[in-house]
Amino acid sequence: MLFPNVDVRLEAVEFTADVLVVVAAACGPPPRCPVCRARARRVHSCYERCLAERPLSGQKLLVRLRVRRFFCDRSGCQRRTFVEQVSGLSERYRRSSLGLRTWLRQVAVELGGRAGERLCRHMHLTAGRTQLLELLDPPPVPERAPRVLGVDEFAFRRGRTYGTILVDVEAGRVVDVLPDRTSETFAAWLREHPGAEIICRDRASAYTRAIKEAAPHAVEVADRWHLLQNLAAAVEKTCHQHRACLRKRVDEVTSRTRDPAADAAPSPRTTADADHRPDPAPPR
Ligand SMILES: [Zn+2]
Known part of the structure; x- marks a missing residue:
C-alpha cells in the first residue's frame, strides 16, 4: 500500500521518463479551522498540489494531490477559508511530503x-x-547559563558577518549563537540567563564590557587557545623585530663550524669579511 493510514484516494499512476507520478485526492473528514477550531461544513473549491515523495524502487516519486479549500462559517472568526492538510502526508506551504522531510x-x-x-x-x-x-531544529537554550561559559566570535560569513557563540565549557557543547558580537547583545543574554561563575573569553574588549555590566561576579579567564595564539603572535613579532641580531648570530655559528680547509685558502670575499668575524674562542 502506497499511503498506509493516510486519508487519500489513489486515482491514477503515471510513468514518465524518470519520474513516477501518483495522482491522489484527499478524502478525510472535514477539518477544523486553524484559527477558531470549529469544524468546517462547506467546501469552497479544490486545487492540486504537487508533493515530492520518497523514491519508489529507485524511481523518483511525485504525488499530485487534490485538496479542498473549506469555508469557516463561525461568525467573528477572522479566517474566511482554509485548505485542508492530509495528516501524515502534507504540511502547509511544503512542497515535499512529511515522510520525505523526515528522511532528509x-x-x-x-x-x-x-x-x-x-x-x-x-x-x-x-x-x-x-x-x-x-531542516535542523536548534536545540532549546537552557534558562540558566552554564557554570563555566565560553564566549567567542563566530563567522556566519568569514570576513563579512560575525556573531557570538556561547559554549558550555564543562560539557563541551554549544549553548547558543547570538546574531552579532556587540557587548549590548551579550550583556542582554547574560541578564536573561544568569548563573555563569566563570566566563572564558578571548581578549575582545566588547565581551569584557558586557561581563562587567551584566555578570560582575563572574571570574573572567582567557582560554587556552587564545593564550597560545597570543603567545605565538608575540614570539613571531619579537623575532621579526630582532631579525638582524638573529641573522648575525647565525653567521657567527656558521663561520665557527666552517671547514678549516676552506680557511687555509681564503677566497677574496672571505678575506673581506674577515674584519667582521668574531674573535676566536679563548683557550680553556
Ligand atoms: Zn474559523
Whole structure:
C-alpha cells in the first residue's frame, strides 16, 4: 500500500521518463479551522498540489494531490477559508511530503550539509546542502547559563558577518549563537540567563564590557587557545623585530663550524669579511 493510514484516494499512476507520478485526492473528514477550531461544513473549491515523495524502487516519486479549500462559517472568526492538510502526508506551504522531510532531516542530522547532499544524489533525493541544514531544529537554550561559559566570535560569513557563540565549557557543547558580537547583545543574554561563575573569553574588549555590566561576579579567564595564539603572535613579532641580531648570530655559528680547509685558502670575499668575524674562542 502506497499511503498506509493516510486519508487519500489513489486515482491514477503515471510513468514518465524518470519520474513516477501518483495522482491522489484527499478524502478525510472535514477539518477544523486553524484559527477558531470549529469544524468546517462547506467546501469552497479544490486545487492540486504537487508533493515530492520518497523514491519508489529507485524511481523518483511525485504525488499530485487534490485538496479542498473549506469555508469557516463561525461568525467573528477572522479566517474566511482554509485548505485542508492530509495528516501524515502534507504540511502547509511544503512542497515535499512529511515522510520525505523526515528522511532528509535524518540525513542532515547524521551527515550535515555537503555529505548529506552527496548521499541524497545517490538515493535519487533532490536536496541541496542549504535545504538540508534548514531542516535542523536548534536545540532549546537552557534558562540558566552554564557554570563555566565560553564566549567567542563566530563567522556566519568569514570576513563579512560575525556573531557570538556561547559554549558550555564543562560539557563541551554549544549553548547558543547570538546574531552579532556587540557587548549590548551579550550583556542582554547574560541578564536573561544568569548563573555563569566563570566566563572564558578571548581578549575582545566588547565581551569584557558586557561581563562587567551584566555578570560582575563572574571570574573572567582567557582560554587556552587564545593564550597560545597570543603567545605565538608575540614570539613571531619579537623575532621579526630582532631579525638582524638573529641573522648575525647565525653567521657567527656558521663561520665557527666552517671547514678549516676552506680557511687555509681564503677566497677574496672571505678575506673581506674577515674584519667582521668574531674573535676566536679563548683557550680553556
Ligand atoms: Zn474559523
